[in-house]
Amino acid sequence: MFPEVDSGRPVRPARHPGMPVPRRSRWSQAQRAWRAHWQLYLLVIVPLAYFVIFKYIPMAFNVIAFKDYSPVLGPWDSPWVGLRNFEQLFNNPVFGSLLKNTFILAFYLVLASFPIPILLAIGLNEISNGWFKRTVQMVTYAPYFISTVVVVSMTILLLSPQVGLVSKGLGQVGAGPMNLLAEPDFFRHIYVWTDVWQTAGYSAVIYLAALAGIDPALHEAAKIDGAGRLQRIWNVDLPGIMPTAVIMLILGVGNMMAIGFEKAYLLQNNLNLAQSEIIPTYVYKTGLVNADFSMATAVGLFNSVINLCLLLAVNFAAKRVTGNGLWR
Amino acid sequence: MSTTRIREPFRDRLSLIVIRIMLAVVLALVLLPLVYIVASSFSSPAAVNAGRVSFWPVEFSLDAYRAALSNSEVLRGYYNSLIYAVAGTAISVSLTVAIAYPLSRKSFYGRNVVMTLLIFTMLFSGGLIPTYMVVHDLGMLNTRWALLIPGAIGVWQVIIARTFFANSIPDELYEAAALDGASDLRVLRSVVLPLSKPLLAVLALMYTIYQWNTYFDALVYLKDPDLFPLQIVLRNILILNTPRTGAIDLAESMRQQQLANVLRYALIVISSLPVLIIYPFVARYFTKGVMVGAVKG
Structure with missing residues (x-):
């Protein structure tokens, strides 16, 4: 890449090599920029x-x-x-389960929503252009535009023990009617897989673009060398989208602790609270429902700091392993 | 001229079939829940409550839609959400362009500092309660401003806009405009913005969809039901399940209960419709926007 040229300075005639270059102080540079571009x-x-x-x-x-x-x-x-608020928080019996719930949900979410868009994109990339490809892309992308409230409502309706499609299906295979939303053990699965349902198509778009950017010559060469389809996917496509995948993973982990309050709060009910109470929902309830501002802020701060540390750690690890990170 | 197509080896054709089958399964998994909701919304309340509907309307009826569209809360929510979407998008797009344009100019001294300030807010957030305190101190609580201002600028959107400006407006244009004596604002108005229509469309879409779909800010900042956006109304009806039945007579109250149930399916369709209708037309731009942002931070 070329070094950035500061076009704020007027163009000067070329200097003879060896002539001293006058250095301007940062301050005078700033002043000149300010005078010439005050509108910016x-x-x-x-x-x-x-x-x-x-x-x-x-x-x-x-x-x-x-x-x-x-x-x-x-x-x-x-x-x-x-540190009294933090001491109280760490000694609170709820804290352990709160932390555990948040971490497990977040890890599960990252683990599940990382590979599926990649698989989807690779599948779409292999089949030829046509109505089938367009339809799959269009349909899988669409749920991204549906609001969280609606997705949760759909989930509740689909899982409803009386009329829901899922319980009807379970009835067919012999399982009795059960209210999955009232089972704490099912909360995470419901949360994560509805999320995958909603975002996989959207994330796949990014990988599709990365796949389109792979040099076709690499595929040709692999074909001539006798590589089958799966071998080409493994040896050409996957390495080709690795940088994108790393960035997506970092962003995923970076957002991990900022995990959707919106959805967890909507899916919560008194019956599944044992696993559905996570840090963001706890902050909301402590702060705005019980009006304990200091405690809620302490919990929120704790969460933000963990989140920042995680992001930096993953970025560091990714840089070490693959040479790609968020920053150069 | 005749070309001989080299037949793919058997295992490659086989793997292609497997891929197609798996994609078809994915397609069904994504589509069927939506089909179920739409089918139910067009079915008679009795059929839905008996659980007889799967993927095709049973005893076709528009009762659910009639009930939904005669619900005053829903209509008011729709109206409010339209206001939030239009006003919020106008504010957000203007502010985003106002900061992204200078950030895209090399002559903007200090742009790295500003960019770092912005990116840092992505890494570390002030948190719910402190933000609430700011909104409270500004007197925005329980006003429409609370939904329009606190989330007005997305850093991601700024990055998308800045990258677009930097990549698609050549430096020569700036130089030419400067030679013609155009000021930076004039260049923005007469050169940059006319060339950035796809970007403006993407930004407007992203912000509109955000405003239309979000409920969190309203949950936190609004108390007055007259100001509630559609998503809050939906949450109250769909999830908290608070249908009001004024009937005393048992058969009538049961009928109303059934209607309240089927109303939920219609509400889901009605509220998602605006976004899903425009989606196929704008998906292309949206994809482009995602890509631009992904190019380089």
Whole structure:
């Protein structure tokens, strides 16, 4: 790649080799850019204010995790309590199951939703263009556009013990009518597989593009060498989409702890709470239902820090193993 | 001119058949739940409640749709969601372009700092309660602004827009415009935006669909039922299951109960329809948008 050229400077005539290059200080560079392009700086004021107000000030408000927050005193004047909120959290008997539920659900989700789009994309890539390919692509992509509320509603209707299709199917194979949503053991499966149902087609699009970018000559060469279809998939396609897959995996793990509050909260009921209570839903209930702002913020902060550490760890590992990461 | 096609070896044709069968299974798995919902929504309440519907309407009836469309909460939710979708998209697209355009210009000194600030918010979020406190302090609680402003800019969308501007507007255009004496804002208005219609379509779509489908902000920030978007109304009817039956007579109340059940199927169809109708026409652009963002962060 070419080094980036700073077009903010006027073009100068070529210098003789050996002539000293005058270095401008950062400050004067900034001043020149500001004078020549003040309109660009004008444009970013409002969006930047947005990021400061809605992203960075909330980060600062996390101090109340270390305070006994009182709405009257505000976040800055509330009394410090050190790590008391965290001690309380770690000693809370709920904490263990909360952490376990969140981690298992998140890992399960990443594990299940990583390989399936790749398989789908490889399958689609092998078959020739035509109505079948278009239909499969169109249909598998569509659920991505359906809202979480609707997906959960559909799940509830499909699993309903009286009229639901799934319980009817279970009845056919001899299992009695059962309300799967009331079984804590089924919560994770329901959560994860409805998620795969919703997003596999969407994620496959990214892999399809990566597959399209593979040099056809590689496939030709492999064919001449006598490689069968499966061997070509294994030795040409998979290595070809590896960089994309690594990025997707990092993003998946990075979002792991930010796992959908929306869906878990909707799928929750008093019967499956033993496995469906995860950190985000707990934060919501503690903070906004029980109005314990300090505790809820402490839990949320704990979650964000774990999430950041996970992301950095996976990125580091991926860089080591494959040479691809989010940052160069 | 005759060309001889080399026949693929047997195992390759076999593997192709297996792939096709597996794709057909995937197709069925994705499609059948949707077919079941649509079929049920067009069936008579009695048939649905007896569990007689699978993939084709039984005793075709539009009762469910009549009930859904005469429900005032649903209509108000629809109206509110339209407002949120239109206003939210306008705000979001403007703000996204306003920050992505300078970030795409090499002459914008400090763009790496700004980009880092943005990306960091993807890695580490302030969290639910602190954000709630900010919204509260700004007096936005229980107003329409609470759904329009706090989630207005997506960093991912900024990256998509910035990449698009940087890759599809050649530097020569900027130079030519500068020689003609155009200011940066003028260049944005007269050169960049007219060349970026596909991008604007993608951004508008992403934000519209987000506004149409999300319920979380409304759950957290809104108390007044008059402001509820459709998704909250759906949640109350579909998931919390709160149909109101005013009937005293047993047969009438049972009929209403059945109607309330079948109403849910119709609601699912009605609420997803706008998005699913436009989807086939815009899927292409959407795919492009996903790709642009994936090219380079």
